[in-house]
Amino acid sequence: MRRKHTYIWVSFVILIFGIIFVPTIVDRVRSGEIVKNDRMSKLAFIEVNGQKRKVPSFSFINQDSLLITDKDYLGKVYVAEFFFTTCPTICPVMTDNLVELQNEFKDSENFGIVSFTINPRYDTPRVLKEYAEKHGITDLDWHLLTGNKDSIYSLAQNGFYLVAHEDEEAPGGFEHSGMFALIDKKGYFRSRRDAANNPIIYYRGAITEIQGMNSAGEKEQISILKEDIKELLKED
Numbered sequence: 001m002r003r004k005h006t007y008i009w010v011s012f013v014i015l016i017f018g019i020i021f022v023p024t025i026v027d028r029v030r031s032g033e034i035v036k037n038d039r040m041s042k043l044a045f046i047e048v049n050g051q052k053r054k055v056p057s058f059s060f061i062n063q064d065s066l067l068i069t070d071k072d073y074l075g076k077v078y079v080a081e082f083f084f085t086t087c088p089t090i091c092p093v094m095t096d097n098l099v100e101l102q103n104e105f106k107d108s109e110n111f112g113i114v115s116f117t118i119n120p121r122y123d124t125p126r127v128l129k130e131y132a133e134k135h136g137i138t139d140l141d142w143h144l145l146t147g148n149k150d151s152i153y154s155l156a157q158n159g160f161y162l163v164a165h166e167d168e169e170a171p172g173g174f175e176h177s178g179m180f181a182l183i184d185k186k187g188y189f190r191s192r193r194d195a196a197n198n199p200i201i202y203y204r205g206a207i208t209e210i211q212g213m214n215s216a217g218e219k220e221q222i223s224i225l226k227e228d229i230k231e232l233l234k235e236d
Contacts, residue, residue: 043231044199046189053189055080056159060116060145060152063128068114068143070187076141077232078112079225080181081205082156082164084119085131089171090178090206095135097205097222098180102139104226110185110233112141116155118164118174120146162202178206180225184232192228 046053059069079101083091098113105111117123123131128144131137137144146152156164160181167175179202184190191199200221207213207220 042192043184043190043228044193046191046199046201055183055187055189056155058145058151058155058159060147061125062143062145063125063132065125068145072143073112073114073183074187075185076110076112077185077229078114078141078183079229080114080116080160080183081179082116082118082152082160082162082176084117084172084174084176085123085127086119087172087174093208094178094180094205095137097208098142099136100209100222101226101229102137102142105229105233106139108233111229113139113143115142115144116152116164117144117146118149118152118156118176120149120152177202179203180205182225182228182232185235190228190232192224 055070055073057070059067062068079098081094081098083094085091095115098115101111102113117128123144123146125146128146132142132144153164156162156176162177162179162181164174164176166173181202182190189201191201191203194200203221203225204218205222207218207222209220209222211220213219
């Protein structure tokens, strides 16, 4: 008899749950609230002291001698890097990977790329234009930017938290990161999470999909970067 009463009690609880909560869940699904929240949760915001990191204001000249600011990228998902045209090591690989992204999202008006040179003394708009033509950079929303050296270094180190400075002992005379930063339509840094549920923060830009991994055993991340760009493009 006790078991029978238990079954009746469980059935009663299930019935109440269905009456109270199921209609609400259905309404949320219809409105897209749950779908949107689930999609948003796949890519983490990068936080510092509990605050979401956002790209700070910047203003530089591009390869066409046009003034480009951070506001030109609002409403676009974009990838950012720091490079220099005479880099003898990782920059050519990074550029090839960005060209791959350019071609992958060529039909999207809401995707862009920004490349900040860390050697502005040499990388004038003319030099950047020649570099763009040489490497097949055709996207109108891919700006190669040059300007005041201190402003660029400050943006890299204090805005993007990426290494960028002169170093006589480094190949080509400059030390910089081989990482890509992913920015959403509102200017926030985003990334997917690792196995421990922590944001990876940056994506390895110096390993191609064809290589698979580098000599240190680090796996390429261009393939997952493509997936994450697609996710952000779906967001409002």
